[in-house]
Amino acid sequence: MTATWTNWSGSVECRPAQQLEPASEEEVADAVRSAARENRTVRVWGSGHSFVPLCASDDVLVSLDRVAGIESVDAEQGEATILAGSKLHDLGEPLARHGLALENQGDVDVQSLAGAVSTGTHGTGRALGSLSTQVVALRMITGNGTLLEVTPADDDLLAASRVSLGALGVLTAIRLRLVPAYRLHERVWQEPIDTCLSRLDERIAATRHYEFFWYPRTGLAHGKALEPTDAAPDDMRGVEGERIDHSYNVFPTVRENRFNEMEYALPADEGPECFAAIRELMRTRHADVTWPVEYRTVAADGIDLSPACGRPTVAISIHQAAQLEHRAFFADAEPIFLAHGGRPHWGKMHSLRAPDLARLYPRWDHFCRVRDRLDPGGTFLNKHLRGLFVNRG
Ligand SMILES: Cc1cc2nc3c(=O)[nH]c(=O)nc-3n(C[C@H](O)[C@H](O)[C@H](O)COP(=O)(O)OP(=O)(O)OC[C@H]3O[C@@H](n4cnc5c(N)ncnc54)[C@H](O)[C@@H]3O)c2cc1C
Incomplete structure (x- = not known):
C-alpha cells in the first residue's frame, strides 16, 4: 500500500496499491497495459478538485503532472x-x-x-x-x-x-x-437579491460573462460582469470594484476556505424558479447555511455527457464549509434541482446512478457504446464509475 490520497475538500480518501507518475505517453501506455494484464483498475487524477470519488482507486492511481506543457x-x-x-x-x-x-x-x-x-x-x-x-x-x-x-x-x-x-x-x-489574447474589464458590486433577480435576464443578455453569488445571511447578491476591452489596466487603477487585466488573470479567484459543493445544470428557462425554490429551502429548513449560492449560464452543446447537451443552460451551485455537515442540505436540494430538469455537474456531489442518468442524457447510450468499445475489460471503472455506467436499467 502506498500513501493515502485525498481530494481537495477532503470528501474522498483512498489508499491505492500503486501510485504512478509516468513522464511520457509511452510510460502511460505501459502502465495501462500492465494493469489491464493483471486485471487491476487504473484511475487518473489531475488536481483532485472533484468532490466525488471519480479518482478513487484501490489499485493503480496515476498522475500526469510530468506529462505537462x-x-x-x-x-x-x-x-x-x-x-x-x-x-x-x-x-x-x-x-x-x-x-x-x-x-x-x-x-x-x-x-x-x-x-x-x-x-x-x-x-x-x-x-x-x-x-x-x-x-x-x-x-x-x-x-x-x-x-x-x-x-x-x-x-x-x-x-x-x-x-x-x-x-x-x-x-x-x-x-x-x-x-x-484579450484583456477583461471586471466589475463587481453588491445589491439586494431581489434587485439582482429583477435585472437577471437583461444582464445575462447584455454581458459576455455575468454571474452572481447570493449570500443568504446578508440577503445580498454579489454580481460580477466581465467584458473584453482594449483599455489598459491603468485606466481602472484605483476605481473601486473595477479592474482591467489579461483574461487569464481576471477569471480565476483564490479559494482559501475549503468547501463541498453540489451543482446542477438546468434548462435556462428553469433557472429563476429553481433558484427561488432553493432560496426558500435555505430560508425554511437550512437557515444555518451561510455559504453562497452561485448562478451562471452556459451555452448549449452536442457533447454526449455534457450537462449542457442540447440546451442553453443555467448552472446553480450550493456550498457548505468542508468541516461542516452538508448531507442533509444537499439531499433536500437535489430533488428541487431534479424537478427543474437538472443534470448534475460530474465533479460535484450528487446521488444519481446509471438508470437516472440514462433518462437525463439524450446521447447516453452512444457514450456507453463507445465506452464498451474503448475499455471492454473495465480497466478504468472504479466503484463510483460502475455506479454511473453499469446496471444501466
Ligand atoms: C475550488 C473549486 C472551484 C471549482 N470551480 C469550478 C468552476 O468554476 N466551474 C466548473 O465547472 N467546475 C468547477 N469546479 C469543479 C472542477 O473544475 C472539476 O471537478 C474538475 O474536474 C477538477 O479538475 P482536476 O484537475 O482537479 O480533476 P480531478 O478531480 O483530479 O479529476 C476529474 C476527472 O478527470 C479525470 N482525469 C483527470 N486527468 C485525466 C487524464 N489525463 N485522462 C483522463 N481522465 C482524467 C479523473 O479521472 C476524474 O474522472 C471547482 C472545484 C473546486 C474544488
Whole structure:
C-alpha cells in the first residue's frame, strides 16, 4: 500500500496499491497495459478538485503532472496541442506569447487541463460553452494500452471523449481551439437579491460573462460582469470594484476556505424558479447555511455527457464549509434541482446512478457504446464509475 490520497475538500480518501507518475505517453501506455494484464483498475487524477470519488482507486492511481506543457501552437489556426497534465494556471502566459487565450474559464485555474475537460468544467456566459467545447482533437491511451488519436473529423468519438470522466482512457494530449489574447474589464458590486433577480435576464443578455453569488445571511447578491476591452489596466487603477487585466488573470479567484459543493445544470428557462425554490429551502429548513449560492449560464452543446447537451443552460451551485455537515442540505436540494430538469455537474456531489442518468442524457447510450468499445475489460471503472455506467436499467 502506498500513501493515502485525498481530494481537495477532503470528501474522498483512498489508499491505492500503486501510485504512478509516468513522464511520457509511452510510460502511460505501459502502465495501462500492465494493469489491464493483471486485471487491476487504473484511475487518473489531475488536481483532485472533484468532490466525488471519480479518482478513487484501490489499485493503480496515476498522475500526469510530468506529462505537462504546450506541445505545439498553430497561431494562424488559433489552436494549440497541450499535454493533458498541464495545470490551467500554467497556460495563460505561454499562450499569450503566441497571441492566444482560452475563450472562457471557471472560478479557479488550479485544475489540470484533462481533469477540467473530462468533467465539463465551465465558466459563465450565455454564448459560451464549457472548456470541453473547445476541444478539437485529443490523444488517449485506451483500456488495452493502445494509443488512440481522435481527430477533428471523428465527430462520433469527439462527442464521447470531450467529457468522459476518465472512463474511456487516459488523455495524454488535448488540442484546443483558442481565441486571440484579450484583456477583461471586471466589475463587481453588491445589491439586494431581489434587485439582482429583477435585472437577471437583461444582464445575462447584455454581458459576455455575468454571474452572481447570493449570500443568504446578508440577503445580498454579489454580481460580477466581465467584458473584453482594449483599455489598459491603468485606466481602472484605483476605481473601486473595477479592474482591467489579461483574461487569464481576471477569471480565476483564490479559494482559501475549503468547501463541498453540489451543482446542477438546468434548462435556462428553469433557472429563476429553481433558484427561488432553493432560496426558500435555505430560508425554511437550512437557515444555518451561510455559504453562497452561485448562478451562471452556459451555452448549449452536442457533447454526449455534457450537462449542457442540447440546451442553453443555467448552472446553480450550493456550498457548505468542508468541516461542516452538508448531507442533509444537499439531499433536500437535489430533488428541487431534479424537478427543474437538472443534470448534475460530474465533479460535484450528487446521488444519481446509471438508470437516472440514462433518462437525463439524450446521447447516453452512444457514450456507453463507445465506452464498451474503448475499455471492454473495465480497466478504468472504479466503484463510483460502475455506479454511473453499469446496471444501466
Ligand atoms: C475550488 C473549486 C472551484 C471549482 N470551480 C469550478 C468552476 O468554476 N466551474 C466548473 O465547472 N467546475 C468547477 N469546479 C469543479 C472542477 O473544475 C472539476 O471537478 C474538475 O474536474 C477538477 O479538475 P482536476 O484537475 O482537479 O480533476 P480531478 O478531480 O483530479 O479529476 C476529474 C476527472 O478527470 C479525470 N482525469 C483527470 N486527468 C485525466 C487524464 N489525463 N485522462 C483522463 N481522465 C482524467 C479523473 O479521472 C476524474 O474522472 C471547482 C472545484 C473546486 C474544488
